[in-house]
Amino acid sequence: MDLFFVFDANLPAGVGIDAFGPEHLAWIAASAAVIFLLCFAAKKASKRAFRTLQWVVCALVLACEANRQLCLLSAGVWGVYTLPLHLCSMSVFLVLWHCVRGGALAGELLWCLTMPGAACALLVPDWLYYPAWNLLSLGTFLGHMMLTAYPALCFARGVIRPDAKRLPKCFLCLLGTAAAVYVFDKIFDADYFFLNGAAPDSPLSLAAKYLGDPGYLLAFIPLLAAVWALLYLPLRLRPRSGGYPSKPSP
Numbered sequence: 448m449d450l451f452f453v454f455d456a457n458l459p460a461g462v463g464i465d466a467f468g469p470e471h472l473a474w475i476a477a478s479a480a481v482i483f484l485l486c487f488a489a490k491k492a493s494k495r496a497f498r499t500l501q502w503v504v505c506a507l508v509l510a511c512e513a514n515r516q517l518c519l520l521s522a523g524v525w526g527v528y529t530l531p532l533h534l535c536s537m538s539v540f541l542v543l544w545h546c547v548r549g550g551a552l553a554g555e556l557l558w559c560l561t562m563p564g565a566a567c568a569l570l571v572p573d574w575l576y577y578p579a580w581n582l583l584s585l586g587t588f589l590g591h592m593m594l595t596a597y598p599a600l601c602f603a604r605g606v607i608r609p610d611a612k613r614l615p616k617c618f619l620c621l622l623g624t625a626a627a628v629y630v631f632d633k634i635f636d637a638d639y640f641f642l643n644g645a646a647p648d649s650p651l652s653l654a655a656k657y658l659g660d661p662g663y664l665l666a667f668i669p670l671l672a673a674v675w676a677l678l679y680l681p682l683r684l685r686p687r688s689g690g691y692p693s694k695p696s697p
Contacts, residue, residue, distance in 0.1 A: 511590025
């Protein structure tokens, strides 16, 4: 409990979680179980119950991001390097938009960018230097769990219906956002979207080892292509009658 309310610069060295150690594996297993249960619940729920579930998950996503910002603010480290400019932080607002307004493109962005990005963050977190029993660590794990769960449960319900024909628009959205973030990174020496330095212990760090910096940025393209193939090819290969969950009744 001594470190529960200690954030960033005030943390002593060596108190963090080991990558794929017991605490990290517990979070991965819990995330998989919770996401499965939420998808099952979304599929079986009435229309009203599903909307409640959708709003609860959206509220948790918002609360976890607010918790992160308040923790950093209370530690006196909030500033240009802690803005919500990473993909997952931006996705918080996309989840809110989709929950309120819906929309095919918003749903596609959640499916092809938010869900795999948040899942990857759970597998290769960049906040493991926090101890397991820490408010910011708990909120960040939970937030990424919910960011992964929201598109998954909407897909299970049939609210999000992925279509590879929308991928060019999604890629343009990602490219435009990444270009703006890259300029920001260079001006302020930040590393949002990991465009100004590869994240440690990630596939990008392996690419940086062989391609250098900024050569590792070239690895984004095959990585993105591989992720999208995993997300879309199984849907294309399934029979047309079973490719997607049924649309919810109006």
